[in-house]
Amino acid sequence: MERALLQNVLYVDDEPHIREIVEMALSLSGDLSVQTCDSGSQALALMRQQRPDLVLLDVMMPDMDGPATLARMRADAALTSIPVVFMTAKAMPHEVSGFLQNSVPLA
16 A cells, blocks of 8 residues: 655744644644644745645634635635644634635645
């Protein structure tokens, strides 16, 4: 059986302990290459340098939150098709519908 291709994941969260735990958990399988950063602006810069296959994005961050980061991604032709999964401890139904308005179908 052929081994799955290495997937590049970018995890964005302002909490260093959460970043560390998520990075460790995702790296356990050995099939994922995981990069982390602590802000939306840093994430955008990293994505332009090294395009990830998937972005895991915290919703609540200072300066540029997850939805604002996603909006910038969707406005940038080089980043618009990168799939994003929001990571959050809390989300109200009206917030979820707002996230979905900026979503791109995964085909």
